[in-house]
Amino acid sequence: MDRYVIEAKDISKNFGAKQVLDQLSLSVPAGSVFGLLGTNGAGKTTLIKCLLGLYKISRGKIHVLGDDPWDFMEATKEQLGYVPQSDRVYPWLTVKELIAYTASFYKHWNAPLIEKLIKEWRINPEEKLGVLSEGEAQKVSIILSLGHEPKLLVLDEPVASLDPAARRQFIKMILQIVSDRECAIFFSTHITSDLERVADQVAVLKEGRIHFHGELGALKDEVKRLHIRSEQQLPDDLGLGREKVIYCESSAGEAIVSVRGFKKEFKDIIEATCKARVEVEDLNLEEIFLELNR
């Protein structure tokens, strides 16, 4: 088994003159739940479509389950599950009919698993897809993506149309999937509280570039907000180096600065170089997301 289920190196994607992905690199470890965080228009869906070979990348290299997405082998496709953002193509079919239709595309299909999930999620198999609510339709798509028991499940904004109760149910299902079988999950979202429960790896996408990539806990350890009070003018980089400063707001001897790559020594460095007093504030994921997107 490879260490990574997804490896993208220096990939770019242009639509005409518009560059959506800009030399982006990403690696998703096997068995992980990977959350891709980004604002609307950051390039999440484009990235997902490139990873699945639905868009051709302009530059760079991608390996998904060891294979090139643009030229996926059939065997690789059998191991991939994908839930796109909106997926209501056959409103005239019943849930049961859609299941049978989807199953016919795959060599391997775990019918009892689907039956079990349909029951657990309280979906009526006789219902027509056209009359399902947004949340129910989403659940059906997710369940269908699991029938062939993929090694990698890719979900594009899976919780966007779900209410808090359905979102919690979704998270429980994701956690159940990862603890029951060998399956990595890659999903995009902008809802940070869900991500925090379910993901162990996270990447922050902004304007086509990755701004953080690593363990979720590490992100919280690395991005902090500093409250600084000083008698003297504060230097722009606070003696830390420009690349560490995400955002700085200062007036008359007081400053609020968000920094990346935080280490405990920062406090001492700033206090020494700027003759200042520094308080370190922990940020939750949502605040970090907002800071990185300023």
Place this chain on the structure above:
Amino acid sequence: MSIKAKYYFTVSTSSGVPIYRQIIDQVKTHIATGRLEMDVFLPSVRQVAKELVVNPMTVSKAYSLLEKEGVLESVRGQGMKVHKTSVSKKDLEKREDQMVPLLKEVVTKARQLSLSKEKMAALLESLWKENKNG
């Protein structure tokens, strides 16, 4: 006897503290206060993950860091239990450690509100008495 994770741990996603660290802090608190005693087995990673609705990797990270610190001890085929020495070290220093992060927050807030050290001490004094009486 197995412990129900929900009664022992609570996680908050709106906190600036990573979930794995929240679990670590809570295990230590429970040991310091005697709620988790020596040789007691903690609920399994799977169970905690399920009850708290968090990723199992997060729980397992917390447990393995606690094991590295000598707070927990892994017993083959049985899970994680509270290590002897971590309980015997249930001394003043350990308990003080528990208060430090809380007090740091208090100090920060007090400074923001321009309350003096003396004012804060007086406030603590009166709250202490009140708590005892109530």
